[in-house]
Every structure is written in C-alpha cells, then in structure tokens.
Amino acid sequence: MTQTAISFLFMRGGSSRGPYLRRGDLPQDREELARVLVAIVGSGHPLNIDGIGGGAAVTTKVAMLSESEDDWADVDYFFAQVSVEDGLVDFKPTCGNILVGVGPAAIEMGLVAATGETTEVRIRAVNTGARVASQVQTENGAVVYEGAAQIDGVPGTAAPIKLMFHDVVGGATGTLFPTGNRIDTIDEIEVSCMDVAMPMVIAQASDFGLTGHESAAELDENRGFFERMEAVRMRAAVLMGMGDVSKSVTPKFGLLAPAKDGGTAAVRYFMPWKTHPTLAVTGSQCLGACLLCPGTVGDGMASGVGPSPARLQLEHPMGKMEVTIAFDIKGDRFDVQSVGLTRTARKLAAGEVFVPKSIWRGH
Incomplete structure (x- = not known):
C-alpha cells in the first residue's frame, strides 16, 4: 500500500466539524504530527481539495482522544487548529465546539462505556488544562444523536449535550488578566x-x-x-x-x-x-x-x-x-467558578483517512 491508513470518526461538534482520531494512532513527535494533520485536512489549498477539510477555519479542526492521565477525567482531548491555506498547525488553543463531540466520540471509540439514558464523560482539555463534564444521551449502549435541541448556526435539531466547564481561568497565561490590568x-x-x-x-x-x-x-x-x-x-x-x-x-x-x-x-x-x-x-x-x-x-x-x-x-x-x-x-x-452550555453533535462518517507514506509510514 502506498498510503498510510488512519482510523477516524468525522463529526460535527457544535458549529464546527472535523476528524476525531485516537492519539495513539498518530506520531508522537509534534513536527511529524503536524505534517500528518496538514495532509489529512488538505491545508495549502483554499478548498482543501486534497484532504477532508472544508475550506474554512471551523472545518479544519482536529480532535485527538486518549484515555486520560488525569485521575478525575475519563478522556484526554488534544486539539489542533489546522490552517486552511498556509499549511500551519497550532497546538496552543483548544476548541469548545469540537469538544462537544468528544463525549460521543469517546463512547463510539470504546474509551467510555455508555450507561443508561445519560452517560457522563469527564474530559480533560490537554491544551488548556480545563476539566469538562459532558452529559451525552445514550440508549442500549449507543449514542443518541436525534433529538429536539436546536443551536443557531446549525440546521435542524439533535439530542442535547450538556457541558459544565471547570478550571477555565488562566489555561494559556496562568491568570485571568495576563497584562495585570482590566483595561x-x-x-x-x-x-x-x-x-x-x-x-x-x-x-x-x-x-x-x-x-x-x-x-x-x-x-x-x-x-x-x-x-x-x-x-x-x-x-x-x-x-x-x-x-x-x-x-x-x-x-x-x-x-x-x-x-x-x-x-x-x-x-x-x-x-x-x-x-x-x-x-x-x-x-x-x-x-x-x-x-x-x-x-x-x-x-x-x-x-x-x-x-x-x-x-x-x-x-x-x-x-x-x-x-x-x-x-x-x-x-x-x-472569580469564574464554572460555565455551563448546551450544544449538539452528530456523527457524519467513520472509516479510514489516508496520508502518503512519504509523509508518514505509520507505527
């Protein structure tokens, strides 16, 4: 085979979408990982024509999941923002919309077992250190995607996903007001x-x-x-x-x-x-x-x-x-103590995405 296959879920999370991957299926080295993500998304072309990106910043996002190293959390969520045209990958920020899909994706990947009508998935956002409790609707061991919740910017309705964010202050800079001033x-x-x-x-x-x-x-x-x-x-x-x-x-x-x-x-x-x-x-x-x-x-x-x-x-x-x-x-x-939101997500596709072996030969 002349290309390397990587298993993925393709999901809409909130008003963004992108591939959800297992962190262990990807290179550990950040530079090599960036090249792989650029190839997956197709960054370098305004339409991402040679990848699965959508030609807009809200459709060139990547979620990488693994069992959490945090005693509180079930899942570690590592995020990457891939540029549309410049072939750049930014690992500094996180993305709350893509995070909406992390709970369902973790259940789909078998990282978390579904329990009853609602399954709580505890998520650690690796990029910022935030902890998020995600309430996902489930039935017979599977994620429920259909429902009556509607969010502006996304057509139709879907099952609600309730999120509660903790430890959200100072994730990137260490403080609420990084300059020391309020203005x-x-x-x-x-x-x-x-x-x-x-x-x-x-x-x-x-x-x-x-x-x-x-x-x-x-x-x-x-x-x-x-x-x-x-x-x-x-x-x-x-x-x-x-x-x-x-x-x-x-x-x-x-x-x-x-x-x-x-x-x-x-x-x-x-x-x-x-x-x-x-x-x-x-x-x-x-x-x-x-x-x-x-x-x-x-x-x-x-x-x-x-x-x-x-x-x-x-x-x-x-x-x-x-x-x-x-x-x-x-x-x-x-002090900001916690933040709550209700969003929706939907699984769009699942399978394998391919990158040339010249970029990465796999594990």
Missing part, C-alpha cells in the same frame, strides 16, 4: 485582555467605528478593520506574555456591542484572520466573563443579567448562544 490602551483602542477558556483581546465595536451588528461577510470585507485589529492583537499578545503570535491563532479577538435582538449583548468573534460565522464555545465564556466583570470594556454593557449563576444570551452573526456563568465578586476580586 489597556493599544493604538488608541481600549481593550480587556482576559484568559477564560481562551486567551482573548476584547474591545468595544464602536471604538473601531463599527456597530457590532455587522454580518460576518461584511466584517470580512472590511480589510482596513482587520489590519487595525491585527496590529492591536499582536501588541496585546506581547503584553500578555504570549510573544510573537503572527503564526498563532491565539489570542483570539472579540468585539462587544449593545444587544439588538433581546439578548444580553452583541458579540463578534475572530479566528483571528476571519470572522467566526457564529461564536466559539470557548470565546463565549471569555466574552461572557468580560461582560460580568467590573472594570473591563464590557462593564455596564450587558442587559438583563441577574446574580450568579448568570444566564447570558450572546447575539452572534447567525443567532444567539446561551451561556451560564457561575462567578464570585469579593471586593476587587472576580
């Missing part, structure tokens, strides 16, 4: 640099001359905005202790604006060189924390927010995402 001014733009589930640089849309209600396509066409945003992101990353991030998707960038459709606030999330068509699960947690925390750029912008645990409806380009955040404020201290 920094960079290139005359006020930003809050925060690390909750995902390190982010957050600003008010109005400071860029935007309403914050623009569509993803409208924002993507505004190259002047992207150039200015990237300059701010690059400088913020240095202040956050993340160094040169010109080839890294983190920190992500987010914009806040007053709600337009009855939600808590309007948000726009960037990946970072393109607008997210909806909203990342990780990004929703950081943006939500920014809205709840006194002294940030989001302070006073949220509408209809109650005490902890606060339920937030974040308006994104294709609808809303609901996130529930348990938090505590004592004097000047703000």
Whole structure:
C-alpha cells in the first residue's frame, strides 16, 4: 500500500466539524504530527481539495482522544487548529465546539462505556488544562444523536449535550488578566485582555467605528478593520506574555456591542484572520466573563443579567448562544467558578483517512 491508513470518526461538534482520531494512532513527535494533520485536512489549498477539510477555519479542526492521565477525567482531548491555506498547525488553543463531540466520540471509540439514558464523560482539555463534564444521551449502549435541541448556526435539531466547564481561568497565561490590568490602551483602542477558556483581546465595536451588528461577510470585507485589529492583537499578545503570535491563532479577538435582538449583548468573534460565522464555545465564556466583570470594556454593557449563576444570551452573526456563568465578586476580586452550555453533535462518517507514506509510514 502506498498510503498510510488512519482510523477516524468525522463529526460535527457544535458549529464546527472535523476528524476525531485516537492519539495513539498518530506520531508522537509534534513536527511529524503536524505534517500528518496538514495532509489529512488538505491545508495549502483554499478548498482543501486534497484532504477532508472544508475550506474554512471551523472545518479544519482536529480532535485527538486518549484515555486520560488525569485521575478525575475519563478522556484526554488534544486539539489542533489546522490552517486552511498556509499549511500551519497550532497546538496552543483548544476548541469548545469540537469538544462537544468528544463525549460521543469517546463512547463510539470504546474509551467510555455508555450507561443508561445519560452517560457522563469527564474530559480533560490537554491544551488548556480545563476539566469538562459532558452529559451525552445514550440508549442500549449507543449514542443518541436525534433529538429536539436546536443551536443557531446549525440546521435542524439533535439530542442535547450538556457541558459544565471547570478550571477555565488562566489555561494559556496562568491568570485571568495576563497584562495585570482590566483595561489597556493599544493604538488608541481600549481593550480587556482576559484568559477564560481562551486567551482573548476584547474591545468595544464602536471604538473601531463599527456597530457590532455587522454580518460576518461584511466584517470580512472590511480589510482596513482587520489590519487595525491585527496590529492591536499582536501588541496585546506581547503584553500578555504570549510573544510573537503572527503564526498563532491565539489570542483570539472579540468585539462587544449593545444587544439588538433581546439578548444580553452583541458579540463578534475572530479566528483571528476571519470572522467566526457564529461564536466559539470557548470565546463565549471569555466574552461572557468580560461582560460580568467590573472594570473591563464590557462593564455596564450587558442587559438583563441577574446574580450568579448568570444566564447570558450572546447575539452572534447567525443567532444567539446561551451561556451560564457561575462567578464570585469579593471586593476587587472576580472569580469564574464554572460555565455551563448546551450544544449538539452528530456523527457524519467513520472509516479510514489516508496520508502518503512519504509523509508518514505509520507505527
């Protein structure tokens, strides 16, 4: 055989999709692993025509699963963001949407046994250290995918998957406010640099001359905005202790604006060189924390927010995402205790994906 076969599941998790692989079926060396993932996805072509990617950042994500090395967790979830066109792989971030599919995938792979009508899968996000309890609907030892839950940005309905995130603060930088400030001014733009589930640089849309209600396509066409945003992101990353991030998707960038459709606030999330068509699960947690925390750029912008645990409806380009955040404020201290979301996932395909032996000959 002139190609190396690798078993995989192909799944939609939340509003993203990609291959779910066993970590043990892949190279351990990061450089060799990156080459294999680039070949699987087909990075280097705008349509990923020579791989199974979908030509967009939300469809060039990879989940790698293994039995957990953590006493609390059942499964270790190692994430990789593969670029669409540049042949790059970023192992720094995690992805909350792809994480939605980890519970079902772990059951499908036999890493976790299904129990009763609901099976809890305890997940450790290797990239950030976050711990997530995933409640997956099961029946007769198998995952149930059909159901009545609907999430904006995904057609139809499916079985709900309830997620509870813990240990989400400081996974990448070690602290909630990596610069030491709740607001920094960079290139005359006020930003809050925060690390909750995902390190982010957050600003008010109005400071860029935007309403914050623009569509993803409208924002993507505004190259002047992207150039200015990237300059701010690059400088913020240095202040956050993340160094040169010109080839890294983190920190992500987010914009806040007053709600337009009855939600808590309007948000726009960037990946970072393109607008997210909806909203990342990780990004929703950081943006939500920014809205709840006194002294940030989001302070006073949220509408209809109650005490902890606060339920937030974040308006994104294709609808809303609901996130529930348990938090505590004592004097000047703000703590995020846990975050809850309900999303859906679906198994799309299963089998073998092939890479040329010139890239990897297998174990």
